[in-house]
Amino acid sequence: xxxxxxxxxxxxxxxxxxxxxxxxxxxxxxxxxxxxxxxxxxxxxxxxxxxxxxxxxxxxxxxxxxxxxxxxxxxxxxxxxxxxxxxxxxxxxxxxxxxxxxxxxxxxxxxxxxxxxxxxxxxxxxxxxxxxxxxxxxxxxxxxxxxxxxxxxxxxxxxxxxxxxxxxxxxxxxxxxxxxxxxxxxxxxxxxxxxxxxxxxxxxxxxxxxxxxxxxxxxxxxxxxxxxxxxxxxxxxxxxxxxxxxxxxxxxxxxxxxxxxxxxxxxxxxxxxxxxxxxxxxxxxxxxxxxxxxxxxxxxxxxxxxxxxxxxxxxxxxxxxxxxxxxxxxxxxxxxxxxxxxxxxxxxxxxxxxxxxxxxxxxxxxxxxxxxxxxx
Amino acid sequence: xxxxxxxxxxxxxxxxxxxxxxxxxxxxxxxxxxxxxxxxxxxxxxxxxxxxxxxxxxxxxxxxxxxxxxxxxxxxxxxxxxxxxxxxxxxxxxxx
Numbered sequence: 155x156x157x158x159x160x161x162x163x164x165x166x167x168x169x170x171x172x173x174x175x176x177x178x179x180x181x182x183x184x185x186x187x188x189x190x191x192x193x194x195x196x197x198x199x200x201x202x203x204x205x206x207x208x209x210x211x212x213x214x215x216x217x218x219x220x221x222x223x224x225x226x227x228x229x230x231x232x233x234x235x236x237x238x239x240x241x242x243x244x245x246x247x248x249x250x251x252x253x254x255x256x257x258x259x260x261x262x263x264x265x266x267x268x269x270x271x272x273x274x275x276x277x278x279x280x281x282x283x284x285x286x287x288x289x290x291x292x293x294x295x296x297x298x299x300x301x302x303x304x305x306x307x308x309x310x311x312x313x314x315x316x317x318x319x320x321x322x323x324x325x326x327x328x329x330x331x332x333x334x335x336x337x338x339x340x341x342x343x344x345x346x347x348x349x350x351x352x353x354x355x356x357x358x359x360x361x362x363x364x365x366x367x368x369x370x371x372x373x374x375x376x377x378x379x380x381x382x383x384x385x386x387x388x389x390x391x392x393x394x395x396x397x398x399x400x401x402x403x404x405x406x407x408x409x410x411x412x413x414x415x416x417x418x419x420x421x422x423x424x425x426x427x428x429x430x431x432x433x434x435x436x437x438x439x440x441x442x443x444x445x446x447x448x449x450x451x452x453x454x455x456x457x458x459x460x461x462x463x464x465x466x467x468x469x470x471x472x473x474x475x476x477x478x479x480x481x482x483x484x485x486x487x488x489x490x491x492x493x494x495x496x497x498x499x500x501x502x503x504x505x506x507x508x509x510x511x512x513x514x515x516x517x518x519x520x521x522x523x524x525x526x527x528x529x530x
Numbered sequence: 531x532x533x534x535x536x537x538x539x540x541x542x543x544x545x546x547x548x549x550x551x552x553x554x555x556x557x558x559x560x561x562x563x564x565x566x567x568x569x570x571x572x573x574x575x576x577x578x579x580x581x582x583x584x585x586x587x588x589x590x591x592x593x594x595x596x597x598x599x600x601x602x603x604x605x606x607x608x609x610x611x612x613x614x615x616x617x618x619x620x621x622x623x624x625x626x
Contacts, residue, residue: 199569402592
């Protein structure tokens with residue numbers, strides 16, 4: 155059925171597939187088909203942070219003392235991150251909300267996208283603090299060929315899906331002539347587009363983002379641009395959760411537990427999905443060449459970043475059940491783990507953003523026996 | 531009584547009480563992959579060949595069939611683990 159903002163049919167949402175079932179009606183979480191999504195929402199909310207909490211006052215002088223080629227690395231990386239989050243801040247909403255059919259997943263998609271908008275705002279916070287003219291840098295994102303070419307690779311699956319879903323909504327399944335061109339709208343074809351979109355999102359979150367994190371942390375590893383690294387740490391914590399969400403969706407699809415047709419599609423598109431990982435790895439290596447075109451920095455160069463691309467791609471492919479062609483088995487950037495661990499520099503809960511420090515965790519079930527150990 | 535952790539094709543050891551399995555493996559100078567250490571990222575995933583583990587909190591990450599997340603569990607019986615790579619590749623060089 156066509157999209158409606160409040161489906162007036164009386165039906166059991168727990169019997170619907172995650173996507174392409176009936177549009178959602180009541181946003182209720184008392185009964186859930188896949189409880190994992192509500193757990194992800196709760197975790198994401200416990201992570202809430204604002205970019206302004208992070209002090210960037212020393213980053214400007216750090217930036218000014220960087221040599222020219224390192225400024226190119228830093229700014230290009232930041233531009234790339236801005237592009238990635240510009241896409242992620244809207245696309246899951248635009249592409250997935252019209253086709254989602256269970257309330258807990260709908261809310262997860264919204265929560266997920268919202269946290270990406272915090273990331274986008276934090277890039278502006280960083281730019282404002284680091285350079286005098288942030289405008290020039292933002293403007294370059296759509297003028298810079300190296301960045302624009304990656305934007306196409308990232309967005310084409312989303313755009314394909316969005317277009318197909320719009321046609322389904324307006325015209326329904328079947329053969330249609332639009333502006334003199336014959337198009338076939340079929341739910342199965344759209345499900346294929348959805349599957350490939352989710353694989354490409356997983357690649358974006360699990361590989362592309364991590365390559366950019368490596369560059370951010372490489373500066374901080376040398377004790378420069380540390381405020382920036384602190385923000386990136388918070389972003390990395392969110393992204394780890396998002397990629398878990400996408401992995402769950404992909405695995406639920408592949409298992410056939412959610413929608414048996416999706417399981418067939420996952421098998422049918424295995425090679426194409428695997429190719430998305432390999433293409434992304436190749437593009438990330440190209441990007442590494444662009445970043446380090448004017449020179450390397452201490453601790454990171456084109457070759458090491460390329461090895462990291464292969465390493466992380468291999469890891470991520472294994473996580474969703476693909477075999478990886480890459481031979482790199484050891485992490486070429488062993489310091490990444492400790493930077494990625496957002497709680498690693500914990501001093502005290504009130505001083506740092508600690509993900510396990512939850513507000514409102516009070517045990518109201520107190521008995522007089524609980525004071526037995528005390529004496530006055 | 532503590533449970534024995536055996537690393538497939540390598541050696542066995544006794545974890546210290548109170549340690550998570552990830553901490554125990556790190557205590558053996560094995561460079562384990564990790565990120566969140568709270569069960570939501572899935573980076574530290576290893577294969578459980580034999581035995582059972584006990585989670586302090588059910589992990590959020592997607593865990594493949596037959597795998598466990600050592601960052602948030604402990605051995606409940608004697609267990610055998612298969613590391614993602616041969617142990618020589620993961621052992622931290624003491625002199626480094």
